[in-house]
Amino acid sequence: MSTAKQLLLMGLPETGKTTLVAALWHLVESKEVERILSLQRLEGDRTALNQLRDLWMNATAPERTEQDTAQPVVLQLVPTAGGAPFSLHIPDMAGETYRSQWVHRQWTQEHAERVEKADGILLAIHTKIRKPTLLCEIQSAFNGEPPQPPAGKKTGKPAAVRAWEPEHASTQVMLVDLLQFALAARTGREPLRVAVLFTAWDLVPDPVPQPEDWLDQELPLLAQYLHSNAGLLTIRCYGVSAQGGDYTKAAERRALADQLLHSERIKITGPGCAPHDLTAPIFWLLA
Amino acid sequence: MAQWSCKQKGCSVASSGRCVDGIEPPSGCPHIVQVAAGKATVSTKAAGRTLRLPGGGVLDFDQASSILRAEPGKILLVAGAQRSGKTTLPLAIYELFNKGPFAGLHFAGSETLFAFESMCHAARVRSENDSPDTLRTEFEAGTHFLHLRLIRDGDIRQPFNLLFADLSGEHYENACNSTEDCKKIPMLRRADRILLMLDGKRLKVPAERAKVFKEARGMLGSALDAEMLTASSQVRVLFAKWDLLADDTAAQSSLQQIEDRLAAEFRSRVARFEFAKVAARPELPTAEVPLGHGLAEILGDASFPPETPVPLPLRLPVPVSDRQADRYLALRLPHLCKEVKAP
Numbered sequence: 001m002s003t004a005k006q007l008l009l010m011g012l013p014e015t016g017k018t019t020l021v022a023a024l025w026h027l028v029e030s031k032e033v034e035r036i037l038s039l040q041r042l043e044g045d046r047t048a049l050n051q052l053r054d055l056w057m058n059a060t061a062p063e064r065t066e067q068d069t070a071q072p073v074v075l076q077l078v079p080t081a082g083g084a085p086f087s088l089h090i091p092d093m094a095g096e097t098y099r100s101q102w103v104h105r106q107w108t109q110e111h112a113e114r115v116e117k118a119d120g121i122l123l124a125i126h127t128k129i130r131k132p133t134l135l136c137e138i139q140s141a142f143n144g145e146p147p148q149p150p151a152g153k154k155t156g157k158p159a160a161v162r163a164w165e166p167e168h169a170s171t172q173v174m175l176v177d178l179l180q181f182a183l184a185a186r187t188g189r190e191p192l193r194v195a196v197l198f199t200a201w202d203l204v205p206d207p208v209p210q211p212e213d214w215l216d217q218e219l220p221l222l223a224q225y226l227h228s229n230a231g232l233l234t235i236r237c238y239g240v241s242a243q244g245g246d247y248t249k250a251a252e253r254r255a256l257a258d259q260l261l262h263s264e265r266i267k268i269t270g271p272g273c274a275p276h277d278l279t280a281p282i283f284w285l286l287a
Numbered sequence: 288m289a290q291w292s293c294k295q296k297g298c299s300v301a302s303s304g305r306c307v308d309g310i311e312p313p314s315g316c317p318h319i320v321q322v323a324a325g326k327a328t329v330s331t332k333a334a335g336r337t338l339r340l341p342g343g344g345v346l347d348f349d350q351a352s353s354i355l356r357a358e359p360g361k362i363l364l365v366a367g368a369q370r371s372g373k374t375t376l377p378l379a380i381y382e383l384f385n386k387g388p389f390a391g392l393h394f395a396g397s398e399t400l401f402a403f404e405s406m407c408h409a410a411r412v413r414s415e416n417d418s419p420d421t422l423r424t425e426f427e428a429g430t431h432f433l434h435l436r437l438i439r440d441g442d443i444r445q446p447f448n449l450l451f452a453d454l455s456g457e458h459y460e461n462a463c464n465s466t467e468d469c470k471k472i473p474m475l476r477r478a479d480r481i482l483l484m485l486d487g488k489r490l491k492v493p494a495e496r497a498k499v500f501k502e503a504r505g506m507l508g509s510a511l512d513a514e515m516l517t518a519s520s521q522v523r524v525l526f527a528k529w530d531l532l533a534d535d536t537a538a539q540s541s542l543q544q545i546e547d548r549l550a551a552e553f554r555s556r557v558a559r560f561e562f563a564k565v566a567a568r569p570e571l572p573t574a575e576v577p578l579g580h581g582l583a584e585i586l587g588d589a590s591f592p593p594e595t596p597v598p599l600p601l602r603l604p605v606p607v608s609d610r611q612a613d614r615y616l617a618l619r620l621p622h623l624c625k626e627v628k629a630p
Contacts, residue, residue, distance in 0.1 A: 101340060105401075109336040133412040134382065136572055162415040164408035166401070170385070177400050181340050220387040221394055228395035228438045228446070 002040070002076060002085040005286050006117050010182075011124030012174060013095030016199035016242060018065055020124060021073055021092050022056035023242040023266050024278050025049045028075060032263035036272075037279035040078040040085045049073060059247050059256040065094040079283070088282065090122070101181060102174045103166040115185045120193040120285030123179075127200045129171040129218060172222040179225065183232055191234045194226070195281035201239030202267065211237035211270055238270030238281050343401025345431040351450050354398065354434065360448030361589050362432075364474050367484030368502060369456030372527040372567055376482070377433045377451035378407050379567035380586065383579045384435070390583035392590055395446050396436040403433060410568060418570075430474065439590060449589060452478065463505035466513045475515035480523065480589055483507070485545075487528030487566075491538055500545045507553050521559040523585065524549060530569035530576040 011017050028039040055062050073092055078085040091114060101107050179194075186192065198204075198211055209217065215237050216223045226235045244265025245252045259265055266276045273280040346354070354360060365373040381403045384394040397403065409420040432450040439445070452474055454462075461468035462475075475481065485503055489495040503524065510516040524546070532538050546562050554560040565581035572578045 102401075105340045105342050106337050107340060109338055112338055132385070132407070134568070134578070135410055135412055135414075135416060135418060136568055136570060136578070138412055160415075161409065161420075162413065164405045164414070166404070168408060168413050169400075169404040172385070173400055173404055176396070177343065180396055180400075184341070216387075221385045224384065224388060224394040225396060228393045228443055230443050 002087050004089065005086045005119050006089045006114065007282065007285060008114060008118040008121045008182075009090050009093060009124065010098060010121050010178065011095055012099055012126075012171065013064070015095060015124040015126040016240075017095065017124050018052060018062045018092055019056060019242045020122075020197065020199070020240070020278070021049075021090065022052040022062065024282075025073070025075070026053045026056065027263050027266060027276070027278050028077065029053075030261075030263055032261045033266075033276045034274045035277045035279045036080055036274075036283040037077045038080045040076040043076050044074060056243075057257065057262050059243070059245075059253045061247055064096075065092055077279075077282075086286070088286075098178055099167070099174070102169065102177055107181070112185055115182050118182075118192075120195065121182065122281065122285070123175070123194050123196045124199050125171070125175065125196060125219070127198050127204050127214075127218075131172075131218075132170050170221075172219040175219075175222050176225045179233070183229070191230070191232055193285045194233055194235045195285050196226075196235055196237045197240045197281065198238065199240050199242065201269065202241040202245070204239065208239075211239040214239070236271055236281065236284055238268055238273065240278070241265075241267040242278070341398060343399060345399055345402045346434055346450070347432075348430055350398070351432045351434070354448050354450065358436075358446055358448055360450060361479035362450045362452060362474070362477060363480045363482055363589055364452050364454060364478035365482045365484060366454040366459055366462075366475075366506065367456070367527070368459055368486055368489075368499075370488075371456075371484040371486035373453040373456075373484055374406065375410075376484070376525075376527075376565070376567045376582070377435075377453075378403065378410070379579050380582055381433075381435065382407060382410075382568075383582070388440075389579070390586040390590075391440045392437045392586060393440070394435065395438050395443075397434050398436075399432070399434045437590060447590060449586075459506060460502070462509050463502045464509075466509045469506075469509040469513040469515055472515060475510050476517070476520075480521050481516070482585065483522060483524045484527045485524060487526060487531045490526065490542060491531050491535060493537075493541075496538075496541050496545070500548070503545075503549060504552065507549070511553070511556055516557060518556065518558060520557040522553070522557050523559075523561045523563055523588075525581070525585075526562070526564045528566060528569075529564040529580060530566040530571070530573075532564075533566075533576050 009017050009020070027033070027035060028037065029042075031038070052062055072089045075088045075090075076085060077088050093111075097107075097111070183192065196211070196215065198214060201208075201211075204214065215226075226233055242265075243256070244259075244267065245256050247253050247256075256265055263276050266278055268276065268278055268280065270281065272284065351362070355362075363377075365376055367373050380389070381397075383389040384392075388394075408414050409416055414420075430452065432452050434451075435449045436446055437449065438447075454472065454474070458468070458472060462472060469475070483503060483506065485499050489499050507516070507522070516522065526532065526542055532542070550560060550562075563581050563584055565585070566576045567580075567582060568578060569576050569580065
């Protein structure tokens with residue numbers, strides 16, 4: 001009988017969480033490429049998973065996961081090199097659920113229990129992030145003159161100051177608070193392992209840094225938080241491209257859909273990773 | 288239990304959940320304080336299975352106290368006249384940590400991220416403001432706190448907390464003029480560091496310099512005479528908005544006089560009495576006066592040496608009898624004790 005392991009797939013909206021699940025399912029089910037974890041056996045109703053995979057194979061973006069409708073994905077896995085099998089539960093939570101935690105400062109009892117029971121966290125962060133810019137820095141760059149509006153735009157009457165909304169917060173600040181919530185909900189446990197997955201890694205311009213260096217450069221507050229709480233959190237960073245390319249470009253999309261071995265669309269870089277092995281972060285989280 | 292509490296008159300957010308200023312969600316209001324810190328609490332208003340998370344707004348006295356009970360930390364009380372840059376100082380420190388480690392310190396968490404973000408908004412491009420501003424926060428007498436949890440370079444074993452309180456301009460002015468009013472500000476006595484902001488914008492104007500000096504002198508004198516500042520107090524006078532003064536040699540000469548006179552009058556009456564030139568958020572950051580100019584020294588000073596947790600608030604003095612344990616207490620913590628005459 002296999003043991004049950006639970007991971008939390010955490011991330012703000014539109015960070016590619018559903019695409020990660022679809023790609024993971026295809027990877028372990030198709031057995032096309034080298035991977036640390038393999039599917040032990042098929043079990044239960046896989047309709048939803050297969051629909052997601054079909055979309056992914058057709059290079060079609062999935063619909064956004066609605067809040068509070070997430071059903072856990074259950075995979076029966078076993079280490080490819082041998083070892084005890086286990087059932088992996090990954091709830092494909094809506095990004096809106098996480099943004100709502102920041103905005104409305106509440107979560108459900110169910111989610112609190114998931115956090116409490118989680119054996120690790122897959123933290124998905126899109127490489128397109130929101131960073132605040134200070135007005136004084138902009139004005140300094142323009143030698144003290146406020147930047148001029150684009151040609152054709154009406155000037156004269158100063159625009160009203162835009163009121164603050166919680167959604168204006170930077171990506172890294174929201175993520176720090178989400179992790180603070182998660183840590184506060186857990187008591188008396190070993191350090192929580194967090195695999196930080198930078199999605200759309202193929203969009204990072206050259207020279208492409210190591211994922212942990214990208215974290216330090218682009219999300220410095222989050223990086224400090226993760227490093228400073230090493231007694232409570234253990235992290236590894238991965239750069240992931242689960243789509244394999246840009247769906248909005250017709251030629252690229254066609255090439256992706258026409259690929260024979262779709263597992264080769266998956267690209268991952270990080271410690272202990274074969275080039276397409278999306279199971280490596282999961283293996284590390286559960287090790 | 289209500290989720291929110293608000294210091295504004297007429298705001299019924301605690302009972303109705305609605306902010307009197309119409310800010311939605313109410314947690315975005317800088318006047319609001321969260322009722323529960325740390326752990327999630329069960330909502331009585333929303334659906335039965337909804338749990339409330341820490342609000343992220345400014346902390347009240349008890350919440351700050353619970354942080355200091357759990358871990359070492361310090362309270363920095365920022366005092367100064369209206370628009371002297373009191374609130375901008377902790378916000379600039381927060382913005383600097385958003386960009387990376389600062390002053391040999393690393394960000395390790397905050398209970399007030401929501402408040403920081405809302406208060407920083409007016410100085411960010413996204414606000415569409417013409418020029419940087421800071422949301423005014425006139426939080427009574429230093430009773431609300433912004434929080435940063437930090438570690439020193441590489442030392443994750445000893446996190447410490449900084450709690451920034453600011454004294455409203457109104458309370459500052461009252462304290463400048465009245466020893467009795469000064470006594471109404473207990474945070475003056477409790478704070479580990481007093482940061483007294485002298486407004487650089489006013490100091491640049493010759494006619495204003497004497498007034499700024501008079502206010503600072505009045506404030507320090509009142510606080511000492513009221514015994515709200517004592518021989519163990521640590522005070523740093525900050526020449527704020529230094530970017531406006533850096534090239535003004537005439538003003539700097541006057542500032543030196545102000546510094547000399549304040550030092551001569553007050554240095555011997557407190558444990559530490561120092562001066563610094565700061566530009567928390569210069570109008571135009573330059574290589575000479577960058578963002579956070581002078582703040583590294585203040586943070587470095589506040590972060591070291593580590594101090595043992597001191598719970599807030601310090602209540603009424605403890606009566607001391609002839610018992611040996613009480614005598615020992617009186618010896619080690621004299622400020623907490625009062626002598627009791629034998630009947």
